[in-house]
Amino acid sequence: MAMAFIETTMSLADWLTLLRLILVPFILICFLQGNYRCAFVLFVIAGVTDLIDGSVARWLKRQTKVGAILDPVADKALMVTTVACLLILKVVPLWFFLLLALRDVSILAGLAYFQIRKIEIELKPLWSSKLATLVNLVTVILGFTLILGYPLHFWFRISLTISTLLIVLSFIQYGLMGLKIIRKKISHGTTAL
Numbered sequence: 001m002a003m004a005f006i007e008t009t010m011s012l013a014d015w016l017t018l019l020r021l022i023l024v025p026f027i028l029i030c031f032l033q034g035n036y037r038c039a040f041v042l043f044v045i046a047g048v049t050d051l052i053d054g055s056v057a058r059w060l061k062r063q064t065k066v067g068a069i070l071d072p073v074a075d076k077a078l079m080v081t082t083v084a085c086l087l088i089l090k091v092v093p094l095w096f097f098l099l100l101a102l103r104d105v106s107i108l109a110g111l112a113y114f115q116i117r118k119i120e121i122e123l124k125p126l127w128s129s130k131l132a133t134l135v136n137l138v139t140v141i142l143g144f145t146l147i148l149g150y151p152l153h154f155w156f157r158i159s160l161t162i163s164t165l166l167i168v169l170s171f172i173q174y175g176l177m178g179l180k181i182i183r184k185k186i187s188h189g190t191t192a193l
Helices: 002-009 012-032 036-059 065-088 094-116 127-147 153-188
Strands: none
Touching: 012 036, 012 065, 036 065, 036 127, 065 094, 065 127, 094 153, 127 153
16 A cells, blocks of 8 residues: 555656665665775765756656655765765765754754644755755765775865855755745744744
8 A cells, every 4th residue: 555655656756866765875884894886886876866866857747745855865865974984984074074964954854844833835955955965976976086096185175165165055045044934934923933
C-alpha cells in the first residue's frame, strides 16, 4: 500500500533525489574505509542528480510536493556528510563545516517549523542557494582531488572562498524570508506563532 502510494506520487526527478539521499551513507562508508576514489565517484554521481533533478521535474512538468520536501533534505545530507569527511582529513577548516552545517540545519528547522504550524510556503530555492549548492559541489570535488593527489590547492581555495560568501548570503536571505513570512502571518492574525 505504502509502495503503491510512493509510485503514484513520485516523479522521475523525485527518484533522482531519492538516489542522491541513498548514496550518502555509501559515500560515508567508502570514505571511512579509506576508499577515497570510490567515495569521490559516488559523490560525483550524487552531484549530477542534484544538478539535473530540478530540470527533469520542470521538463516533465512533474514538480511534486514529495520532491519539494525531499530535495533540500537530500542536498543538506550530501553536503554536510561530504564536508564532514573533508574536515576529518583537514582539507576544509572547522569554521567552514560549522557555517555550512548551521545554515543547513537552520533551513531545515525553519521548513519543519512552517510545516508544524501549517503555514503554507512556496518551497522554491533562492538563486543564492542554488549558486551556493553548485559552488559547494565544485569545492567538494576539488577537495577530493587534493585527497587523491592532484595539486589544485589554488582553485580549491578560490572555490572555498566563493562558497563561504554564498553560504553566508543565502543564510541571511533565507533568514530574512522566514522573518517576513512570520511577520505577515502575525499581522494577518492567521496563526499563533
